[in-house]
């Protein structure tokens with residue numbers, strides 16, 4: 001029986017279409033020609049801004065202060081008449097009106113879920129969701145998982161941290177929404193508990209951070225007495241940090257788990273339900289939700305909008321198009337993207353992107369702009385001799401750095417003195433040739449930069 005729901009076709013349900021061989025979760029929205037998507041975005045944007053003006057104290061004040069009238073909005077670019085919203089402002093808005101802040105636009109009795117950012121760099125920022133918000137969140141995640149090949153019948157281990165985290169319970173809800181079996185193990189169970197559960201329930205899909213995936217592969221034999229390739233996991237995917245987008249890391253995970261299906265995922269806690277995910281071609285991550293969030297590029301220094309053409313680079317900002325509880329306008333994510341707009345063989349029409357850095361991670365080495373991710377991709381090419389992890393060591397906070405740029409790189413076990421000297425020399429000369437930067441590499445044993453469930457910090461400050 002075909003389910004009918006007032007939100008269709010924006011939110012589909014697993015029984016809306018019994019054809020499991022179809023390529024897309026939501027064929028209509030994922031393949032809409034760009035000009036028709038832009039028209040849909042503009043129509044939704046007008047409704048959303050009018051809604052915020054009526055219900056959100058923060059945005060009502062902002063619109064008034066900038067003389068902005070929703071009725072005057074003619075193009076998506078006209079939105080640039082409004083100021084940015086920043087993380088610092090969200091924190092302040094939440095201190096003044098806890099827990100959700102002055103931008104809250106739905107009444108408390110309509111909000112059914114709260115999540116929060118990790119708060120590693122200050123007070124955590126909360127996100128609230130109405131029931132419709134949670135449905136669109138599930139829809140957005142289902143689009144990504146479907147593209148990875150996840151189907152009803154799959155048993156999906158959620159290996160992200162579950163407590164309060166956006167990839168925790170909301171991800172579990174989305175797995176159920178898609179019609180697959182949600183196995184909410186969570187990073188809290190640690191590697192041993194997760195491996196045992198994967199074997200017990202015959203899991204077919206695993207999602208979590210790349211460092212956790214690598215750790216599971218390493219511990220599998222010890223915990224279960226079998227290599228990870230015998231676990232039966234068909235899809236390994238996730239995000240939260242750099243890893244799954246790097247070809248060298250993908251290859252390592254493919255070999256370890258014995259599958260071709262290793263995929264990357266990206267979002268920003270405040271941006272939900274916006275989702276970027278690989279399709280099976282892994283040629284950049286598609287924006288799968290242009291109908292839920294308008295993504296625009298800006299120059300991080302000047303704040304000016306940049307055209308989103310093939311190869312364009314810039315910080316991405318987003319504006320929610322139908323968020324009820326905590327909609328944001330022109331929110332600065334700090335993520336620097338490189339965009340691809342050429343057609344993808346999968347037929348999805350949303351632009352594709354790679355995150356090339358954070359606006360606050362950008363380094364300036366004698367006039368050369370450099371993101372740690374660029375160093376990481378050079379290091380990745382030296383796999384398996386370089387074990388994959390690296391760290392930039394600065395004597396004081398950037399962006400200005402005096403060369404040589406100090407870099408710690410993990411090396412594989414079992415390399416002799418001559419091998420190590422050769423590896424250091426090749427790394428330094430390749431970095432100089434490819435990135436025009438003089439680097440001084442210090443090789444450290446595999447695992448020295450941390451390899452468990454935690455993220456490796458790409459930049460550390462250590463006074464000399």
Ligand SMILES: [Zn+2]
Nearest residue numbers: 279344346348
């Ligand atoms: Zn594609």
